[in-house]
Amino acid sequence: xAKKWLLEPDFRIERDPERCxxxxxxxxxxxxxxxxxxxxxxxxxxxxxxxxxxxxxxSLCPTGAVSIRRAPLDFRPHGNWTAEVLRNVYKQxxxxxxxLSGMGNDRPxxxxxxxxxxxxxxxxxxxxxxxxxxxxxxxxxxxRPERVEFGPGGVKDLKTQLDPTIRLQTxxxxxxxxxxxxxxxxxxxxxxxxxxxxxxxxxxEGGLHKDFRPYKDNMIVQVASGxxxxxxxxxxxxxxxxxxxxxxxKPGIGGHLPGEKVDAAISATRMIPxxxxxxxPAPHHDIYSIxxxxxxxxxxxxxxxYTKPVCVKIAAVHNIAAIASGAVxxxxxIVAIDGYKGGTGAAPxxxxxxxxxxxxxxxxxxxxRLREEGIRHQASIVAGGGFRCSADVVKAIxxxxxxxxxxxxxxxxxxxxxxxxxxxxxxxxxxxxxDPFLTKRLNPNIATKRLVNLxxxxxxxxxxxMGGMGVNAIESLRGNREHLRGVGLSDRELAILGIKSAGE
Amino acid sequence: MLGNIRTDWGxxxxxxxxxxxxxxxxxPMGGETIIRAIANMHDRSNGLGGGFAAYGIYxxxxxxxxxxxxxxxxxxxxxxxxxxxxxxVVHHVEPIPxxxxxxxxxxxxxxxxxxxxxxxxxxxxxxxxxDDVIVHLVMSINxxxxxxxxxxxxxxxxxxxxxxYPEDIGNFFRLDEYSAYLWTAHxxxxxxxxxxxxxxxxxxxxxxxxxxxxxxxxYGINRRYLMNFGYHCxxxxxxEVITYLFDLLMRRHALPLEAACTAMAPPFWTQVERxxxxxxxxxxxxxxxxxxxxxxxxxxxLVARRDCMIGFNDxxxxxxxxxxxxxxxxxxxxxxxxxxxxxxxxDTLWHADGGVPIVGRLKTADAAVA
Numbered sequence: 001x002a003k004k005w006l007l008e009p010d011f012r013i014e015r016d017p018e019r020c021x022x023x024x025x026x027x028x029x030x031x032x033x034x035x036x037x038x039x040x041x042x043x044x045x046x047x048x049x050x051x052x053x054x055x056x057x058x059s060l061c062p063t064g065a066v067s068i069r070r071a072p073l074d075f076r077p078h079g080n081w082t083a084e085v086l087r088n089v090y091k092q093x094x095x096x097x098x099x100l101s102g103m104g105n106d107r108p109x110x111x112x113x114x115x116x117x118x119x120x121x122x123x124x125x126x127x128x129x130x131x132x133x134x135x136x137x138x139x140x141x142x143x144r145p146e147r148v149e150f151g152p153g154g155v156k157d158l159k160t161q162l163d164p165t166i167r168l169q170t171x172x173x174x175x176x177x178x179x180x181x182x183x184x185x186x187x188x189x190x191x192x193x194x195x196x197x198x199x200x201x202x203x204x205e206g207g208l209h210k211d212f213r214p215y216k217d218n219m220i221v222q223v224a225s226g227x228x229x230x231x232x233x234x235x236x237x238x239x240x241x242x243x244x245x246x247x248x249x250k251p252g253i254g255g256h257l258p259g260e261k262v263d264a265a266i267s268a269t270r271m272i273p274x275x276x277x278x279x280x281p282a283p284h285h286d287i288y289s290i291x292x293x294x295x296x297x298x299x300x301x302x303x304x305x306y307t308k309p310v311c312v313k314i315a316a317v318h319n320i321a322a323i324a325s326g327a328v329x330x331x332x333x334i335v336a337i338d339g340y341k342g343g344t345g346a347a348p349x350x351x352x353x354x355x356x357x358x359x360x361x362x363x364x365x366x367x368x369r370l371r372e373e374g375i376r377h378q379a380s381i382v383a384g385g386g387f388r389c390s391a392d393v394v395k396a397i398x399x400x401x402x403x404x405x406x407x408x409x410x411x412x413x414x415x416x417x418x419x420x421x422x423x424x425x426x427x428x429x430x431x432x433x434x435d436p437f438l439t440k441r442l443n444p445n446i447a448t449k450r451l452v453n454l455x456x457x458x459x460x461x462x463x464x465x466m467g468g469m470g471v472n473a474i475e476s477l478r479g480n481r482e483h484l485r486g487v488g489l490s491d492r493e494l495a496i497l498g499i500k501s502a503g504e
Numbered sequence: 505m506l507g508n509i510r511t512d513w514g515x516x517x518x519x520x521x522x523x524x525x526x527x528x529x530x531x532p533m534g535g536e537t538i539i540r541a542i543a544n545m546h547d548r549s550n551g552l553g554g555g556f557a558a559y560g561i562y563x564x565x566x567x568x569x570x571x572x573x574x575x576x577x578x579x580x581x582x583x584x585x586x587x588x589x590x591x592x593v594v595h596h597v598e599p600i601p602x603x604x605x606x607x608x609x610x611x612x613x614x615x616x617x618x619x620x621x622x623x624x625x626x627x628x629x630x631x632x633x634x635d636d637v638i639v640h641l642v643m644s645i646n647x648x649x650x651x652x653x654x655x656x657x658x659x660x661x662x663x664x665x666x667x668x669y670p671e672d673i674g675n676f677f678r679l680d681e682y683s684a685y686l687w688t689a690h691x692x693x694x695x696x697x698x699x700x701x702x703x704x705x706x707x708x709x710x711x712x713x714x715x716x717x718x719x720x721x722x723y724g725i726n727r728r729y730l731m732n733f734g735y736h737c738x739x740x741x742x743x744e745v746i747t748y749l750f751d752l753l754m755r756r757h758a759l760p761l762e763a764a765c766t767a768m769a770p771p772f773w774t775q776v777e778r779x780x781x782x783x784x785x786x787x788x789x790x791x792x793x794x795x796x797x798x799x800x801x802x803x804x805x806l807v808a809r810r811d812c813m814i815g816f817n818d819x820x821x822x823x824x825x826x827x828x829x830x831x832x833x834x835x836x837x838x839x840x841x842x843x844x845x846x847x848x849x850x851d852t853l854w855h856a857d858g859g860v861p862i863v864g865r866l867k868t869a870d871a872a873v874a
Contacts, residue, residue: 125719125801126822133820134772140792147757148767148793154760158786165792374732377793398724470721470802472820475795482724 006090011053012071013046019065020044026057026066031426031438054419056428088349099349102422102432104249104341104386104408107353112360112493113392117502119483121470128472130463136473137462139168139403141240141380142309143333163333164309166220166239168403169198170459171474172393174451175338175384175407176222176244176313178204179212180257180266180278181345181422183439185447186414186431191215192444193410193451202405203229205244205255205280207269213237220311223300225254226280228270235303240334243296245284246315248342248385251356255280256346261425261434294330301331309333316340316362316385317355321369328370328379335379336405337362341386343408345432346423359385360399364497367400367479376479390461399497400479413454414447520705520717521548521670523837524688524806525846526813526864531832532560533687535679541845542689543671545838548717553692553704554673555665557713557808558684562660568595568618569638572655572662574701575613580651587649591641592619600664601678608668608676612653612701616662635710635755642709646738653702658711661810665690665704673704685866686813688806690715707743710755711810714747717838718803718823729796742803749797750807761814761863767794769819769859804856806836813864821858828853834864 013034022044026035032050035057037043051068058066075083088099121127128135142165151157174194179187181204188211194201195218202220203212207229212219216237223230224244235241246252257266257278267274287293297310311334312327314320324335339359344352363383370376383396384405393404412418415429422432430442466472469483477483485502486494494501523541527533538556562570571588575581588594600614621634629637642654656663661684664677670691674680690705706713720726720742727737727745733756735748753764767790770776776787791798802822807814815836817825826840828850835843835850843853856862 121721125721128820134774136773138773144793146793148759148763148789150758150760150763155763155786156782158789160789160793162789162792371728371732376732470719471800473795473798473800475791475798476722476725476800478725478795479728480722480724481728483721 007087007094008074009048009051009071011048011051012069013048013051014067014069015044015046016065016067019063021063021065023062025060025062029056029060029428031428031433031435052419052421052424053417054421054428055417100346100423101349101352102344102346102420103418104343105353106420110358111386112358112489112497113388113395115487115489115493116360116395116484116497116499117487118391118394118398118465118469119485120468125470127470128467130460130467133467134472135463135467137170137459137466139171139474140165141168141334141382141402142166143379144377146377164307166200166309167198168200170455170462171397171401171403172455172458173199173220173382173403173405174201174410175342175405176202176204176220176242177345177407177411178206178222178228178257179209179269180204180206180261180434182411182432183427183430183434183442184209184211184265185439185442185444186411188212189414189442189444189447189451190410191219192448193455194218196448196452197455199455200239202242203238206257206266206278207271208234208237209265209269222313223296224280225282225284226278228272228278228280231271232303235300235308238308240309240311241300241304242311242313242334242336243284243293243300243332244313245287245293246313246317246338247344248315248338248340248356248359249344250347250351251315251317251340252282253348253351254282258425263434266434290326290330293327297331311336311382313338315342316357316359318357320357320362321365324366324381325369325373325375328375332379334382334402335366336382336384337366338405339363339383339385342384343386343411344422359383359396361496363396363401364399368498371479390458391465393458394462394465394477395484397474397477398480398483400481402478409454410451413450414442415450520693520715521545521691521838521842522689522715522717522804522806523842523846524686524715524808524813524815524835526686526808526834526866527832528834528864528867529832530560530685530866530868532683532685535674535682535684535687537846538687538689539671539674539679541837541842542674542691543669544842544845545691546669546671548693548838549669549691550693551669552667552694553665553690554668554670555663555690555692555704555706555715556670556674556677556679557656557661557663557686557688557706557708557715558679558682559661559686559711559808559810560684561662561682562618565596565618566660568620569657569659570662571617571619571657572600572664573615573617574653574655575615576651577613580649581613581615583649584645584652587641587645587652588617588619591621591625591637592617593622594619601681602676603678605672605676607672608666611666611676638710639751643734643736643738647736655702656706656708656713658708658713658810661711661713663706663708663713665706666701667704686808688713688715688808688813703739703741705743706808707739707741707747709747709751712747712750713808714743714750714805716743716746716803716805718742718805718818719801720745720799720803721801722799725796726799732796746799746803746805746807749799753794753797761812761861763790765814765816765859765861766790767797768799769816770798771819771859804838811866815856815862817856817858817860819859821856825856825862826853827856827862832867834862836862
């Protein structure tokens, strides 16, 4: 493979000749053609220039002969013109194109979760051991009446009817990832894992493959600006409907599934011709205002006979609190907020790395605003965008989230190594690709089990942390910012997060 | 500078002793018994707070709100009285009678006012009740008026509290000279703050009074939940939050007592699953809607109102509570020993189940709690 002018490889493949037995596993595994077998010399060689650092070859090499390292930086150090910046300029000078990236913002920006610490009980109240005592994480999402009303018969005479809600056995859901952006096996694994764990997967904007219908009670289906795969059957084969306004990785812009990925099955699922690009416009062209959003929300409620909660997903942007409040007043039963660290199959790098705000601030601001307006009960809040571990989740719930969307974490559980090249369609792990040679690598039984394990492990940890704080019901953690303290934050940041400093 | 009736130490919790006695037929009982009972649990308090609530003590002014006030100084008194005068007709005002005691120090200025809301104020709040106006007044004084604090605001009842051991506080307020059909008492062992007069228990609003032993781990969300409904938790004590939750659920949302208690200490979902369909629906509805009102963490609480006394434990029973009955009288206390002081040989004596309220109801024609 020809080396590109001026562009040094990101990685360097090191092959230990003592260990390599020329078995050619690496050759077969790499969709980026890094490894070649020279039959005449009977030797496997590697060309590092196209290596994305996905570790597929190294993971599967039976003798451990392959290792992958970051290519040593050979630029003179410069605080402004870093190696990454230079590489980007070289790429664009060569192609004249827009820089693309997969997954979430990879810049080393402040992770505010790491600046919040959790509380634990000591002496004055007992901690609770979740292995011995009940520990409740069951979560209902959806609109709630403000109060319960009884008729003259008292408790035997309950008048209040609950609005439609969805019930989660754990406050974790899988974020929207469309069939198309991820493979059939990956989408199937998410749906199965959601069902097995008593929670929900999200179809993304790519429609719902007919094979996934059996999982409809654990599916949230998305209505995005492209309206792919949306018809009345779609809306009624799900637990809830999500209107996607924006996505944390790329607020303000639409999406583009290249025609190469649109095979027969995806074509049928998305209801578009085979081989055509699936382009989601930046805005919904029937939503240019908040009142238009209300019309779409109620169109969906009508179509589903008011039996399903409607979620509105918005990217965390500057004025998020007012936007979320507007969405709730427009009739959203759930508001999903996606922070700027959220993942994606493809986004322009500049957008991914520079647009949007951290989920921590967005979540705190929205929860506070809805409470100030006295409408917090009218909608549940789901937070997403870069959740890495159960501690992040606990902190988000304490800030005010009802549940959390995990996307990148779920992909990593299935084998993703975060090479950030989803948009190339050459995912060696069989996740973000439609190439049948690659997709068959992802065994849905194994992937399902790994996803279930992840949710189970995180749920146990959430219970442990709750027990330590002395609460045995998730509703006592939700919005309970007394259990958070900030470290290394300015007064302004503490005020926006609504938490005290450590030591206070 | 903050006076000794209020501090801003933040969320305040405490270990404590509580006890209460109620004659369901409304028979007046002298204050001396309840003082002896709470004194019996002396080691459960540390001298940083004690107090009593008494119901039926102002029969001659039973239709007027009795505002028990604490003031830091003359300026606080003037400011507090200005706020009262704006809203209320004051029918009678007097200092709260006390005994000078060596052990009670730094006492605030203590007055009580017997008031009704001015008709012209009611016209401004034409879609609200007189109770609502009194709540606004109490909230506004406790939140905004420096140097003034409303201790209690109910009719025919009063709260007497301060910094000291409860038996000394009872003696200081000359409670042996009062007779009430319902008494509750509290000895305080504060862990998060020093002692301060306003932060002693009981906490009261209208004719609610609450004494509490415990630390509420859900405090942060309970307080924020109440903010939705216009309650400002000025004192940042657990007792304040419990009082407002009872006021919200039972007075404003008119929930039956059982439903209110279920909302605050609901059964576990695993228990709910074993119930019949109707019961499941009831509890699911209450839990889903009143998640913010769930009180979590260890507590045993005694809530009193004109017509009832409710003993109430957290749902996994992390704090003690014993109860007994003899004839028309219900006794509840942190320890059985205190009950034996109030009533040597009760007809029945038991320990409260987690999350299950023990209720005493006044059996008179005009008072019936659902």
